[in-house]
Amino acid sequence: MTDRHHLLVHGGTFAAVGDGGDISGVRGGGSSPDGLFVRDARHLSRWQLTVDGAVPEALSPVADGDTARCVLVPRGGRQEPPACTLFREQAVGDGSFVESLRVTSNRPVPTTVRLAVTADADFTDQFELRSDYRTYTKTGATRRREVLDDGVEFTYQRAEWRSGTTVTADPAPDGVEETGTGARRLVWTLDLEPHGTAELTLRVMARPHGDKRARRVPSSPAALNNQLIALEGEFVEGIAFPTGWPELAAACARGLADLASLQVPATGPDGEELRVPAAGAPWFLTLLGRDALLTSLFALPYRPQLAAATLPALAATQATETGAASVAQPGKIVHEVRHGELAHFGQVPYGRYYGSVDATPLFLILLGAYVEHTGDLPLARRLEPHARAAIGWMLDHGGLTSRGYLVYRADQGGLANQNWKDSPGAICGADGARASGPVMAAGAQGYAYDALRRTAWVARTVWEDETYAALLEQAAADLRDRFQRDFWMPDRAFPALALDGEGRQVDALASDAGHLLWSGLLDKEYGELVGRRLLEPDFFSGWGVRTLAAGQAAYHPLSYHRGSVWPHDNALITLGLSRYGLHDEARTVAHGLVDAATAAGHRLPEVLAGYGRETHGEPVPYPHACVREARSAAAPLALLTAVGGA
Secondary structure (H helix, E strand, O other), X not given: OOOOOEEEEEOOEEEEEOOOOXXXXXXXXXXXXXXXXEOOEEEXXXXXXXXXXXXXXXXXXXXXXXXXXXXXXXXXXXOEOOOEEEEEEEEEXXXXXXXXXXXXXXXXXXXXXXXXXXXXXXXXXXXXHOOOOOOOOOXXXXXXXXXXXXXXXXXXXXXXXXXXXXXXXXXXXXXXXXXOOOOEEEEEEEEEOOOOEEEEEEEEEEEOOOOOOOOOOOOOHHHHHHHHHHHHHHHHOOOOOOOOOHHHHHHHHHHHHHHHHOEEEXXXXXXXXXXXXXXEEOOEOOOEHHXXXXXXXXXXXXOOHHHHHXXXXXXXXXXXXXXXXXXXXXXXXXXXXXXXHHHHOOOOOOOEEOOOOOHHHHHHHHHHHHHHHHOOHHHHHHOHHHHHHHHHHHHOOOOOOOOOOOOEOOOOOOOOOOOOOOOOOOOEOOOOOEOOOOEEEHHHHXXXXXXXXXXXXXXXXXXXXXXXXXXXXXXXXXXXXHHHHHOEEXXXXXXXXXXXXXXXXXXXXXXXXXXXXXXXXXXXXXXXXXXXXXXXXXOEOOOOEEOEOOOOOOOOOOOOOOOOEOHHHHHHHHHHHHHOOOHHHXXXXXXXXXXXXXXXXXXXXXXXOOOOOOOOOOOOEOOOOOOEEHHHHHHHHHHHXXXXXX
């Protein structure tokens, strides 16, 4: 987000407002959509306050926090102090937005103030606001506005798709005016006593298509804030944070609070209602398989209920048949779930999109780790068919049997790369040339190895299937032998980033090698070489390990996956370093990440720029990063697991 927008998040709802609390109706720009969004649709596209016909200026602009508070005054000069001051407070709830306005006269005589809020709801799908500026046909779509006694109602319909937004006010507006643009202007004429005060409360209720839950708009921003504080308290309560490292403790607490606000509704295999971690805001406030799985893995020792919800939610969306547009194959775990209009009508493939090579093995890893940690045998038995189907996908459609490795092919309607580095060009050689043909990404092979081993353990100890367990253990051992033969680059003492369609090594030096440490795929000698190499200056920026080592032609510190620093990537690396006994190196990475979090109010963003600490004493933000991202929020917990309070 840019400085001009401030993010409020609660479950599957977020609002992005400006410094003065307004929503301007910007249609795109890529990094900073503004509006109120629920289930991928914009339910407020304008929300603009005027005083006596003019936009007030921010005396105290909105600051970061779960509630947006600002102080506004009518524009004027030194010779004419403002006639009044406005105290504005806003908060979001589950499908709702509440604002309180307090207007205080600064004059010793009676004063009349004309207050207005211009509101509109364009119901734009979030995919229409992306930076690619694509347009989508919406034949027969209609929008309507209806004036209510205490506000206005906006509705949208396209065939069977229906959604609405209701704006109400207390006290009711004196009138609701047309603007000529489709927006409606709610107006009040306030007669203030000398130094008197008037208060208004505006409530917005979103009714997204397909959401049948009964909702009630809370009475005030304070009531909403209290709900969120209580939820955050539940997430933080009872965890023993390190007393000797207060900065890590603060990062863990901040991360848990963010995870509390990022819980979105999902459904289990039997229709049970669940709450699972969304990937991040603003663009990914939805269930993404890889993100939810890694978040749940990081949090497992501290908040196992995340895994207990994520596993059945992903089992419920597991593919059971082949679908070309969605890249679905039997047994595959979903990559992304969307609820918006364009997904509903098949204009984007992401309603249930399976373009991920690694969500399926990560599902199996989380299942094994969760059962080992909690002893929840009933869940392991309940999800046995889903786990066996996931193994079947890895061996069959995934490519382990036919190609020897998990393999993906570029999806022209969706993602070109389908490992965690999923941006175009992310899988490349040191010279920047993109991998051609089917791709076998290194990190995914590590996940497959760990998935086979963990599922073998579950099969032996819970399902009591010794034959199946032995088959999986042999498949894991064979994969390990193949990998070290085919991926290892002897001249660089480092594994290749991937193999291309011809089996040639894609030779960029990349952070994915650290994921192999986390998975345990490398022999001890190779693992120690890799771990120490990741801490050399071309890799380690001082804030974390870069996705691509500097000095290669492909490197760029502001590239999404070719030189930036990702907290979740570094969390996996730190866990891997600890696994291989490289504890000093693990502490070095952990301290870099914690320092980066401390510099940003103890919150780790999705991604940082790759500039080195030696040339710039503060971490440089990546311009298009999600401010709140579940994997990054959980990353400090992984650091705590890896290095304790050191």
